[in-house]
Amino acid sequence: MESIRREIEVMANLLSSNDMQAELNRAHFRKNNCLAINVIGSPGAGKTSLLEKTLPRLTESLHLGVIEGDIFTSKDADRIATHDIPVIQINTGGGCHLDSKMVSKVLSKFDWNAMDLMIIENVGNLVCPADFDLGEAFKVIVLSIVEGDDKPSKYPVIFRNAKAVVLNKMDLEMLTDVNMETMKKDILSINPQIRIFEVSCRNGNGLEEWVSWLSQEVSDYKELKG
């Protein structure tokens, strides 16, 4: 029989298998009453540095866990482990972002009897991680101001999808041509509801405000338990 040229309507979501697993991860975090956040930023923006400054300020009141996404190494996980916090490394082996299946595979390695906050540090990249839901409650961007004030408008998808942005390396503002007004105006025009924090992980400025916001988010999440 001769084959006939024909069209098949499909209308399938290309992210459906990632999205389905992400919902399962989200249900897991909800069941264990643990706020999960997905931390996204360029290589060198200061994601791990922010974690290193944030975690010790929270360990007195909260049980924490960290999932570290990295292409090949365990350098970031090693830095976190020095703070006596449970940390699991995921190596993507060349992949430029974490996906929900990678995250689901390591969830069993944590003790969920007491876990209040799970921080997932994504692979350094402002592009692909924006499209891949991991099951987190929300995304946080770390952007160092030395990357330039044009970055929000060049990478709008991630700024649209995040709940907060931490502008790091504020101690270098005087040494750069970055225009902080443009930077903040662009961020707010893409996402008028986003929270902006200006910090320096190096000298500690601005960290208290960020840390207290994050602890409040953990409390708010737990109160929603129903």
Place this chain on the structure above:
Amino acid sequence: MSLMGGVFEVIEQTASQHNVKKVLQVKLKVGELTNAEPDALQMAFEAYCKDTICEGAELLVERVPVHARCRNCHYEFTVKSMFFLCPNCQNASIEIIQGEELLLESLEVE
């Protein structure tokens, strides 16, 4: 590249359900509020097609502009230059109604 993995998962499923011998054309619908870039999709598509029933197939990518609806005044508008305020009442709370899709729309096969 990972998105293309999703495309080929769907193609394989569809092909086995519909007794497809060869795929001639693949149509994608890609919202402008995603990071799927047409040139990158094209490259990944060609790489994935090699030695499959899709070898030689054409990839069509339709870009979908971002449309939103204001939650306050219900005005519907096109989001231009990633400026997400309601042009009618300046409200910041808007709902994206189009432009976030990543869909495999249809396949032309024989």
